[in-house]
Amino acid sequence: SAVISQKPSRDIxxxxxxxxxxxQVDSQVTMMFWYRQQPGQSLTLxxxxxxxxxxxxxxxxxxxxxxxxxxxxxxxTLTVSNMSPEDSSIYLCSVExxxxxxxxxxxxxxxxxx
Amino acid sequence: xxxxEQNSGPLSVPEGAIASLNCTYSDRxxxxxxxxxxxxxxxxxxxxxxxxxxxKEDGRFxxxxxxxxxxxxxxxxxxxxxxxxxxxxxVSSSNTGKLIFGQGTxxxxxx
Numbered sequence: 001s002a003v004i005s006q007k008p009s010r011d012i013x014x015x016x017x018x019x020x021x022x023x024q025v026d027s028q029v030t031m032m033f034w035y036r037q038q039p040g041q042s043l044t045l046x047x048x049x050x051x052x053x054x055x056x057x058x059x060x061x062x063x064x065x066x067x068x069x070x071x072x073x074x075x076x077t078l079t080v081s082n083m084s085p086e087d088s089s090i091y092l093c094s095v096e097x098x099x100x101x102x103x104x105x106x107x108x109x110x111x112x113x114x
Numbered sequence: 115x116x117x118x119e120q121n122s123g124p125l126s127v128p129e130g131a132i133a134s135l136n137c138t139y140s141d142r143x144x145x146x147x148x149x150x151x152x153x154x155x156x157x158x159x160x161x162x163x164x165x166x167x168x169x170k171e172d173g174r175f176x177x178x179x180x181x182x183x184x185x186x187x188x189x190x191x192x193x194x195x196x197x198x199x200x201x202x203x204x205v206s207s208s209n210t211g212k213l214i215f216g217q218g219t220x221x222x223x224x225x
Contacts, residue, residue, distance in 0.1 A: 001160075033212075042202060043158070043215045092157055100165060101146045101206040103213055105157040 002027055002095050004106035012112045013083055020079045021109045023093035028073035031096035033103065034066070038089045046091075049076045083113045118205050120216035128224055133190040135201050135219045140184070143208025147179055147186045150202040152218070158202055162188060193223040 003026040013019050023032065034046040047057045047068055055068040069077045080087055090110050094103040117140045127133045135149075146165055150158035162177040164170045164186065170177045176189040186205075190197055203216040 042217045045212060048212070090157075100163065101211050101213060102148065102160065102163055103204075104160060105150075108157045 002029065002097050002104050004093065004095060004104060006093060006106040006109050008109060009107065010110040010112075012114060015084055015113060017083055018079055018081045019083065019111060020077050021091055021093075023076045023078070023106055025074050025095050029095040029097060030073070032070065032076045033094045033096070034068065034076075034078045035092040035094065035105075036089045037092060037108075043092065046078070080111065083111075085113045087111065088113045118203055118214050118216040120201075120203050120219045122217055123220040124222050125219055126222045126224060127193050129193060129195060131193050131223075133193045133197065133221055133223070135188045135190075135203075135221065136185060137187065137203030137205075137216055138185045139203075139205045139214075141205060141208050141214070142181075142184065144205045145208065146206035147177070148204040148213070149175075149177060149186075149188045150204060150215075152200045152202060154199075190221075193221075195223050195225050197221060198223050 005024045007022045032049045035043045037043050045058050046061045047055045049055045049068050049070040051070045051073050065081055067079045090108045092108045093106045096103050119138050149162040151161045152158045164177040164179045167179050167181055174191045178187045200218040200220050202218045204213040
């Protein structure tokens with residue numbers, strides 16, 4: 001497994017601003033993922049972040065809105081840009097450990113946009 | 115569209131009973147299957163992984179996989195109130211390896 005931390009744990013932001021969420025893991029991992037979980041819903045994958053390459057975004061998510069950085073094998077950031085109330089959600093990072101596609105999740109960032 | 119389907123519940127069982135949660139998937143080429151437990155306000159926690167047909171037991175949890183029928187299930191024996199949570203089924207895509215999550219089943223264990 002892996003120990004994953006996220007900052008901030010929660011935030012309340014104003015419409016039109018941006019928030020950067022940090023994800024730190026205690027070991028080197030190749031694959032990191034960013035998900036969104038809206039209230040009462042399951043997980044939706046935003047993008048895959050591999051070190052040394054551009055993030056790969058899922059349908060419906062674009063780099064201008066959700067820029068991602070992956071500067072090394074233990075760290076990644078997700079920025080939620082030009083926020084609107086519809087962006088209010090829990091944002092989760094996860095890492096793929098070893099083989100067979102096992103993923104472990106960070107504690108999440110609860111974002112409220114007013 | 116490759117999908118993972120679960121009954122959203124809630125599934126209510128008395129304390130001490132066996133809880134049975136089921137999941138079906140559409141991607142016949144999937145190789146990896148997972149159960150995550152998510153308490154309210156918390157992030158998903160991986161509790162079981164299964165990769166081959168049959169049963170896999172870990173304490174009070176048993177995962178069952180039937181690739182021919184494309185279903186995976188989770189049995190929780192001697193259910194406890196602390197097992198009350200949402201259980202998410204996740205299946206790896208045969209094309210990308212990314213996980214596809216079901217909507218989750220809410221389990222309520224009543225004392």
